[in-house]
Amino acid sequence: MQAEGGATRSSSRRERLADAAAELFRRYGYPAVSVADIAAAVGVTGPALYRHFKGKQAILAHVLLNGMDALAAVVDEASVTFAGKPQKALDRIVERQAELSVAHRDISALWRWQGMHLEDADRRRLRKRGGAMLGQWSQLLVRVRPGLSPADADLLCWAAFSVFGSVAVHHASLPKRRFEQLLVTLADAVLSATLPTGADDTEDAGGDESWRAVPAEPSRREELLSVATRLFHQRGFHAVSMEDIGAAAGMAGPSVYRHFDSKASIMLAAAYRMADGLEVDVRRALAAATDPADALHRIVASYVDFVANSDGVAMQYGQELAAVAERHRTELRKRQRDYVAHWVRLLRTLRPEVSEAQARITVHAALTVINDLPRTRSVRTRPALAAELTELAMTVLTAAGRTNVESPG
Template sequence: MTRGVQGGRQGSPQGGRRNRKAELAAAAAELFGRRGFHAVGVNDIAAAAGVTGPALYRHFQNKQDVLGFVLLNGIDALAERLAGPVELAEADPAAALRPLLVTAAEVSIEQRALTALWRWQGRHLHQGDQKEIRRRVGALLGQWMTGLRRLRPSLDAGEADLLCFAALSVFGSVGDHRVGLPAPEFASLLASLAEAVVRAPIATGSAAPAWRGGPAQTRREELLTSATRLFRERGFPSVSMEDIGAATGIAGPSVYRHFASKSDILLAASRRMADRLRWGLEESLSSAVDASDALRRLARSYVDTVMRSDDLIAVYTTELVNLPERDAKELRALQRGYVAEWVRLLQEARPSLSEPAARVTVHAALTIVNDLPRTGRLAGRPCLAAELAGLASAVLGV
């Protein structure tokens, strides 16, 4: 139950206002998830909820307020559902682990659309809402980490951080795909993947994988790098050619000497990311001795690619909706093909896994690698690359 529908009787003016606010929030959440934050206007939200634009302003100042309301409600619902298992974990962490993980998995699945919103649209929140969400999530994670360190006393604070955020990424991965499983099976699988993370050994190794070099830093490359960073930080629709030129130290019109349009820059960035992933896949397959070995090599390759291409991977996974349909369709097919190779290998390594279960598992592993390098308190860990590869392999069960 969200805050928007708590309190007030159904027929009372107060209850009516709160119900209307919840209806508007639900309509906005669906639209934001389907079209992206920038493509949705206040009038779109109002129309979807069956009211006029001015009526929406009686409840929210703007669509950022709507997004903040939706996400804060989701966090409150998660905290409410987890209160019991978290309290049990303080007394008996070993006995509480499975119930806690299953409950977290159930909430993630039930609020799948909200999970996707937080992962991909949270950057558009007001700073105040971002700060409040971080505070509430931080309080919840603090309880989790206390329980985890009781379960595994040998962990230091940084290692507990790493495993808790990785488990959170497992639950968040449901927002990255549409694979369907019966709810009890889905929750049990997610809980098992999160438990594999929680119980995983902390890997050691070099600070970062070996790097084989990159393209020469021509003006075109500088523009591509700057534009990709801006797309990631602000979202593609909020970045202008003038912004891209300014970030590179040239006038906006000069950008057109290198790229015909802003969409061409996005297309070049997306194709580069697709190429890097394909190269890593081909190299892993060519040198592996079996499917499990290929997956371990592929995990290391993916970590390498993400850590060297963090802006590219963020744009490649979130901004394709802003490309012309033909190009977006081509790149989505490449994304699906890349994931399908992981799924094929995982089913070969673990024949008992169904295709949907293998897809859920692969997405969980990929999401850990995508998320943790962009988590400020983890990004500076000296052995993060080895730790990410180890966690991905633990989730995959190889």
């Protein structure tokens, strides 16, 4: 009995360590958290932690792989419980995914932003499990919508998965049940979406695009900014050195210092450049729009275009900006909030019944669909992806008013 109790206590402490680490990683970023920080959060010593995990990388792997297993279990359970009833199975998956997303926003945040810190073997395992889960989900969707190709079903399931994952990128909230209902509504809309057919013609959505033309030979400073931003996005700010940036740009590491005095200054310049570009896009969209619906569509299309032409980097102003002065962090976060506020204001103009919190959650879901899908291997090479992203984002935005989740009960 003592051995059993000891094993239970050991298992409990292991999970407490994992939970504490997940919260610290989410709040401060993986590189900024030490083993001592995790141990202290649970009230144990550093050596005691190593009795449960090899190190903080092993804890991160444990948290992410268990989280993915929980999502896969949802799909398995629904498929078995509703064998022969694909629509009911699909409904169960969406409902349970919404519940898990609201209950464990921290896990979604880790999967999205800290997975790059895993060892290669663990990253492959995570990707394999996620792909298998999405594949099973996609097969159910094809059974519900027989006219849908497997590739299109994959796209829609990844988009729905992004809707659920979007809860990790903002702090807007609703009462638990209402939050879940809203996510279900948005995900159902995506899974029911009709994708555009034919050539990708979203470049016409914003009118004259000649202003987007760039010099045939960008300056070395601009080249360094583009290269560094891509590397930060792929590996994380802390894992990239000035030498890495110089090598990727075809120049010696010390030469980078002629243009930027530090890695943090590159991050800061890239973040301001992105904010400036998005503000210009908003102004142009609003000036050319004929009504609020047209304005929202133009802003969505311009953001799709921005993501497509920024090395796939829609940087989040968060942990990665910890290296820059507080005044810059404050300013950049304000500009990010202001950009999102344009989307929220237009959405609420079109859907007055949608609350501020609903609108913010919905807007972040649409933005996350646009940010995520170009990074997904099975999706990024689709020839009409820009048109599809615009359509899917608009589908999410227009779904917000279909169910009044603010109503009692």
